[in-house]
Amino acid sequence: MSAAHLTGLNFRQDYFSDPAAWAALVSLLDDTFGIDIDPLRDLGGPDPTSMPFGWFTDEGVLAANLSAFAMPFVLNGRLINAAGLQSGAVRPPWRGRGLYRDVTQKALAWCEAQGFEAVILYTDKPALYEKYGFRPLPLHKYVGQAPIAMDHSGSRSLQPRDTEDLALLQGLLATRKPVSETLAVASSPAMFLINTLLDTDVRLSYLEEYKAAVAWKMPADGHFALLDVVAAEIPSFAAILAGLGILATTVETHFRPDRFQWSGKAVPYESGTRLMVRGPKGSLDHPAMLSPLADF
Ligand SMILES: CC(C)(COP(=O)(O)OP(=O)(O)OC[C@H]1O[C@@H](n2cnc3c(N)ncnc32)[C@H](O)[C@@H]1OP(=O)(O)O)[C@@H](O)C(=O)NCCC(=O)NCCS
Known part of the structure; x- marks a missing residue:
């Protein structure tokens, strides 16, 4: 029946x-x-x-x-x-x-x-x-010392509800490079955009020099969390902090930072949900997680 x-x-x-x-x-x-x-x-x-x-x-x-x-x-x-x-x-x-x-x-x-x-x-x-x-x-974020600071190079805030900013973001999302070789979305623009609104602590900035949109948080004084970077070429972590004008002591990335000229220690990422895969090969070569901006 x-x-x-x-x-x-x-x-x-x-x-x-x-x-x-x-x-x-x-x-x-x-x-x-x-x-x-x-x-x-x-x-x-x-x-x-x-x-x-x-x-x-x-x-x-x-x-x-x-x-x-x-x-x-x-x-x-x-x-x-x-x-x-x-x-x-x-x-x-x-x-x-x-x-x-x-x-x-x-x-x-x-x-x-x-x-x-x-x-x-x-x-x-x-x-x-x-x-x-x-x-x-199993999901892991990476935590460690902040990269050595470079000169402040400038950025501006992005508002996905603003028509011009939305068009800029959609262009970047259409041609983005996955943030990691180990585990990362290749495309999923709608999820990225809605996630910038669902978590009100997420900040979104545009680094003109690198044509990169950066999603980030400051969960504590001196501690910076890099959540996602949308760009055709990924800037180094040091360049991102310089662009944002942020002096951090410690940092974390919510993906494996293999493209950021920075390394940290893999730490289990605890959240209320599990990422589950049905497919050919379900294990990871390195600890990793999907950016929270890919959450769905
Ligand atoms: C979980 C939920 C979707 C189940 O819906 P439902 O229509 O009652 O489920 P069904 O009657 O079709 O049962 C499907 C199967 O899930 C199992 N199941 C039902 N609720 C479950 C639960 N809370 N945890 C684990 N298994 C559950 C049933 O035993 C059944 O197993 P079977 O196929 O081996 O017989 C529903 O309770 C719900 O909407 N919960 C809140 C939202 C949620 O958790 N959504 C899932 C997010 S991933």
């Missing part, structure tokens, strides 16, 4: 072009996770590669959803043609009836039909996905 027989809901996929269905997803994610993805409409729109799978009531309420999207990433020096899964949620009255199993199976079947060689996702419930062959990747 299909999930439709069990629940009386209507299945839809690929519904993002329907404004009412998009609003139903925004509502589901807000109610489930307290996350508002509606600003994506002002940031160039949802990822055009997205393929949402959802069960709707006759009144248009989205009861269950899981979305797949193209998420190419670099793993151990190789570009992987991967899909990501996100926005997985079932409203409480419809839980425990197999709806999530249904959308998971549909999404994975679609990923296979599209020829994706791997699928990745973040979850706080790994058990949901282990039965489909997903394995957790």
Whole structure:
């Protein structure tokens, strides 16, 4: 018996072009996770590669959803043609009836039909996905002494909601070099843009000299956290600090800093969620993590 027989809901996929269905997803994610993805409409729109799978009531309420999207990433020096899964949620009255199993199976079947060689996702419930062959990747950030300071070279703040800044960011995102050879997204502009808004502590600056957008935080006095760099050529860590005019004693990177002419110590990165991979080779040659700006 299909999930439709069990629940009386209507299945839809690929519904993002329907404004009412998009609003139903925004509502589901807000109610489930307290996350508002509606600003994506002002940031160039949802990822055009997205393929949402959802069960709707006759009144248009989205009861269950899981979305797949193209998420190419670099793993151990190789570009992987991967899909990501996100926005997985079932409203409480419809839980425990197999709806999530249904959308998971549909999404994975679609990923296979599209020829994706791997699928990745973040979850706080790994058990949901282990039965489909997903394995957790341990995540590490890098921590160490700040690089030796260079002369201040200048930068300006970027505001993704500003039309000109958005166009500049979209251009940089379209031609970016992955921040790391070990683990990094190759492309995922919509995620980067919405993540700059979801975490209000993230600062975004443009280094004109290097044509680089830098996402960063100062979690404590004298301690600088480099979250992501979007550029065709990656500047050194020292050049980034000089551009930002920041004098830090200690620094950390939320990715493996193999392209930054700086090295630190790998430290386990603890967060509420695990990164899980289903695909050909799921282990890392070096400790690493995906930038938080790639979170999905
Ligand atoms: C987790 C959630 C999506 C499950 O939805 P659901 O429709 O009740 O799940 P289903 O009835 O389809 O069950 C699917 C499978 O998941 C298992 N499962 C259900 N809830 C689970 C949980 N909290 N942890 C682990 N496994 C769970 C079921 O036992 C079932 O296993 P089976 O396929 O081997 O029989 C739903 O509870 C929810 O939206 N929770 C809040 C948001 C969330 O955690 N989303 C997932 C983010 S990655």
